[in-house]
Amino acid sequence: xxxxxxxxxxxxxxxxxxxxxxxxxxxxxxxxxxxxxxxxxxxxxxxxxxxxxxxxxxxxxxxxxxxxxxxxxxxxxxxxxxxxxxxxxxxxxxxxxxxxxxxxxxxxxxxxxxxxxxxxxxxxxxxxxxxxxxxxxxxxxxxxxxxxxxxxxxxxxxxxxxxxxxxxxxxxxxxxxxxxxxxxxxxxxxxxxxxxxxxxxxxxxxxxxxxxxxxxxxxxxxxxxxxxxxxxxxxxxxxxxxxxxxxxxxxxxxxxxxxxxxxxxxxxxxxxxxxxxxxxxxxxxxxxxxxxxxxxxxxxxxxxxxxxxxxxxxxxxxxxxxxxxxxxxxxxxxxxxxxxxxxxxxxxxxxxxxxxxxxxxxxxxxxxxxxxxxxxxxxxxxxxxxxxxxxxxxxxxxxxxxxxxxxxxxxxxxxxxxxxxxxxxxxxxxxxxxxxxxxxxxxxxxxxxxxxxxxxxxxxxxxxxxxxxxxx
Amino acid sequence: xxxxxxxxxxxxxxxxxxxxxxxxxxxxxxxxxxxxxxxxxxxxxxxxxxxxxxxxxxxxxxxxxxxxxxxxxxx
Amino acid sequence: xxxxxxxxxxxxxxxxxxxxxxxxxxxxxxxxxxxxxxxxxxxxxxxxxxxxxxxxxxxxxxxxxxxxxxxxxxxxxxxxxxxxxxxxxxxxxxxxxxxxxxxxxxxxxxxxxxxxxxxxxxxxxxxxxxxxxxxxxxxxxxxxxxxxxxxxxxxxxxxxxxxxxxxxxxxxxxxxxxxxxxxxxxxxxxxxxxxxxxxxxxxxxxxxxxxxxxxxxxxxxxxxxxx
Ligand code: SF4
Ligand code: SF4
Numbered sequence: 088x089x090x091x092x093x094x095x096x097x098x099x100x101x102x103x104x105x106x107x108x109x110x111x112x113x114x115x116x117x118x119x120x121x122x123x124x125x126x127x128x129x130x131x132x133x134x135x136x137x138x139x140x141x142x143x144x145x146x147x148x149x150x151x152x153x154x155x156x157x158x159x160x161x162x163x164x165x166x167x168x169x170x171x172x173x174x175x176x177x178x179x180x181x182x183x184x185x186x187x188x189x190x191x192x193x194x195x196x197x198x199x200x201x202x203x204x205x206x207x208x209x210x211x212x213x214x215x216x217x218x219x220x221x222x223x224x225x226x227x228x229x230x231x232x233x234x235x236x237x238x239x240x241x242x243x244x245x246x247x248x249x250x251x252x253x254x255x256x257x258x259x260x261x262x263x264x265x266x267x268x269x270x271x272x273x274x275x276x277x278x279x280x281x282x283x284x285x286x287x288x289x290x291x292x293x294x295x296x297x298x299x300x301x302x303x304x305x306x307x308x309x310x311x312x313x314x315x316x317x318x319x320x321x322x323x324x325x326x327x328x329x330x331x332x333x334x335x336x337x338x339x340x341x342x343x344x345x346x347x348x349x350x351x352x353x354x355x356x357x358x359x360x361x362x363x364x365x366x367x368x369x370x371x372x373x374x375x376x377x378x379x380x381x382x383x384x385x386x387x388x389x390x391x392x393x394x395x396x397x398x399x400x401x402x403x404x405x406x407x408x409x410x411x412x413x414x415x416x417x418x419x420x421x422x423x424x425x426x427x428x429x430x431x432x433x434x435x436x437x438x439x440x441x442x443x444x445x446x447x448x449x450x451x452x453x454x455x456x457x458x459x460x461x462x463x464x465x466x467x468x469x470x471x472x473x474x475x476x477x478x479x480x481x482x483x484x485x486x487x488x489x490x491x492x493x494x495x496x497x498x499x500x501x502x503x504x505x506x507x508x509x510x511x512x513x514x515x516x517x518x519x520x521x522x523x524x525x526x527x528x529x530x531x532x533x534x535x536x537x538x539x540x541x542x543x544x545x546x547x548x549x550x551x552x553x554x555x556x557x558x559x
Numbered sequence: 560x561x562x563x564x565x566x567x568x569x570x571x572x573x574x575x576x577x578x579x580x581x582x583x584x585x586x587x588x589x590x591x592x593x594x595x596x597x598x599x600x601x602x603x604x605x606x607x608x609x610x611x612x613x614x615x616x617x618x619x620x621x622x623x624x625x626x627x628x629x630x631x632x633x634x
Numbered sequence: 635x636x637x638x639x640x641x642x643x644x645x646x647x648x649x650x651x652x653x654x655x656x657x658x659x660x661x662x663x664x665x666x667x668x669x670x671x672x673x674x675x676x677x678x679x680x681x682x683x684x685x686x687x688x689x690x691x692x693x694x695x696x697x698x699x700x701x702x703x704x705x706x707x708x709x710x711x712x713x714x715x716x717x718x719x720x721x722x723x724x725x726x727x728x729x730x731x732x733x734x735x736x737x738x739x740x741x742x743x744x745x746x747x748x749x750x751x752x753x754x755x756x757x758x759x760x761x762x763x764x765x766x767x768x769x770x771x772x773x774x775x776x777x778x779x780x781x782x783x784x785x786x787x788x789x790x791x792x793x794x795x796x797x798x799x800x801x802x803x804x805x806x807x808x809x810x811x812x813x814x815x816x817x818x819x820x821x822x823x824x825x826x827x828x829x830x831x832x833x834x835x836x837x838x839x840x841x842x843x844x845x846x847x848x849x850x851x852x853x854x855x856x857x858x859x860x861x
Contacts, residue, residue, distance in 0.1 A: 145672035153846035237847030394676035443858030
């Protein structure tokens with residue numbers, strides 16, 4: 088698995104770069120137990136129920152009450168389409184939560200209570216359902232696009248995970264990465280020390296200015312640990328683009344990790360902890376813009392949930408790096424040369440369909456002069472790579488994830504494009520993993536890296552601040 | 560055997576050879592012949608099933624070393 | 635109890651009860667939903683046109699995206715057939731209009747006979763087809779519960795009882811005095827059952843559809859995402 092691990096200097100021996108394994112994750116624990124903590128079943132159930140009822144706000148309640156059991160959502164979900172197993176019908180994944188809602192908080196909950204009806208959802212059942220809401224849902228939201236009642240099933244699955252997490256019923260590998268992120272600041276071992284070493288090496292190797300921990304900067308740049316550990320060229324590309332555009336920018340060793348596995352696991356506390364690190368870092372350096380890396384769920388976590396974690400509107404603008412590129416290309420601050428190849432773009436669900444930034448990468452590709460070849464279902468109706476929502480971290484889901492990936496391969500192949508790019512490093516590692524599994528002869532690339540490789544003129548043109556990395 | 564189009568599916572794992580064959584046949588006209596070379600041992604069974612399912616006749620298949628060759632006639 | 639007393643009951647107290655349950659039931663469900671906590675979203679909206687987003691979703695979700703067409707077209711067309719059919723039968727048939735006029739004073743022109751007949755056919759065929767799909771599709775069999783089947787029965791009952799009245803009344807379609815009070819009473823009672831059931835079972839989608847689509851439409855508009 089680690090045939091060609093690249094090690095950098097002596098300091099990095101503890102934290103080898105892993106460029107060859109198709110994906111990064113916590114190794115399968117020897118003993119498989121997917122409950123966390125030591126407590127009684129009734130305890131777990133009570134915790135889950137309390138959390139479910141809390142999360143059943145107005146929108147969630149509306150959606151839970153509205154299903155007409157038409158089954159259309161099955162036809163949108165890659166897991167159902169590639170297995171034809173009815174249990175993968177999106178709304179079915181929520182069945183116990185629907186029942187819990189009915190009894191605990193529904194319009195006739197008082198009736199159930201008056202009749203002394205006990206909750207029918209048991210811990211054993213919840214454990215069974217764990218496999219459906221964690222392993223078989225990437226939170227991609229494609230099902231939301233087909234439901235005639237407009238039910239946002241993906242949101243509901245996200246909420247149901249809160250109760251599961253409260254009850255300590257998270258798939259263990261996902262739990263382990265989330266816990267590590269909350270404890271160490273990064274899910275994959277990209278601690279501040281590793282980051283700084285990495286950046287110093289990359290700056291040196293690529294002769295690019297990197298700014299770390301500047302006391303003040305216009306732009307705070309953040310990363311996904313998948314980039315730090317597996318796609319370090321993305322870090323270089325980010326720096327090139329920032330220098331080229333001439334921003335004062337910095338990376339903060341106090342808040343650089345943009346992935347949020349706490350959110351994916353359903354742990355609200357860990358989610359908040361990860362988000363607040365970046366918010367605090369941005370406030371500390373008075374950043375006007377926080378640029379999020381090529382990562383889908385990082386965008387949801389900060390762009391759409393960040394302010395709710397802080398409890399007030401964010402004092403800075405939040406941009407996904409594809410939005411940042413599009414805006415700066417449009418304003419002329421970033422100039423690019425022509426690529427001259429055809430490209431198929433894979434939309435990261437959380438940025439496009441669920442993030443509203445579908446157009447940005449297309450504007451960037453247009454500026455690069457590529458011939459954009461859209462897949463049959465692209466943009467807001469795109470199929471997920473199969474690895475979102477924490478699914479790729481969970482080995483138990485490998486089999487259905489590979490099945491789902493076949494749709495992606497077929498649609499990408501059908502475009503006949505010279506190249507594939509995306510703007511999510513998690514999608515990218517799903518593609519890499521699928522590529523190695525199927526021995527597919529195509530490789531997923533990065534939009535950001537494509538831009539960085541085609542900046543017009545010498546890098547740094549127009550740069551106003553060429554400072555050397557300062558690490559206090 | 561003569562063929563009109565050649566598809567190199569060597570190195571690809573199931574179901575990629577099938578996907579590629581489907582695409583290639585889609586671009587051909589009735590009666591034309593497609594040759595496919597694959598290395599995945601599973602492809603023999605897959606291509607037989609593919610032929611039954613799609614009605615494109617599997618004219619011939621052979622194995623030489625680790626390579627499998629298939630000839631399909633487009634329906 | 636003779637049939638005229640039964641008819642009087644169905645037209646009188648039972649009708650009042652049914653309408654009361656119908657209205658109060660719907661109000662309770664709406665009130666219950668509105669009363670659920672809803673945290674303000676502090677994220678910077680990409681667009682503030684949330685009302686337009688909500689209304690937009692209500693309209694656009696009336697038809698599926700092209701990419702799903704292959705798989706959802708039959709079901710969608712069928713649903714339209716029996717929904718529109720039900721509306722025509724309920725609001726367009728002369729005795730129904732007369733009934734509503736007696737209650738509310740409002741009236742409107744009836745639909746022509748051929749349209750009424752077509753609508754009746756569409757409802758029967760559509761509902762039977764829907765049930766067949768529900769019973770044969772593995773996905774729908776898994777999803778379906780008592781509510782689905784009960785709602786199906788309760789929806790088709792007024793159609794069946796109505797046909798019974800109609801077939802008996804063929805010689806004298808619109809008599810001043812009902813010729814067959816018992817079938818008519820049963821027809822009315824079946825409609826009242828529908829009214830009473832509607833707010834509680836899945837038939838509540840008749841009003842929830844607007845809130846559910848609206849909620850999602852508003853949330854997506856806020857994010858600048860399209861639905
Ligand atoms: S969100 Fe995506 S993965 Fe989850 S149920 Fe819906 S379509 Fe399937
Ligand atoms: S598409 Fe919507 S209404 Fe139909 S079964 Fe799925 S969630 Fe329910």
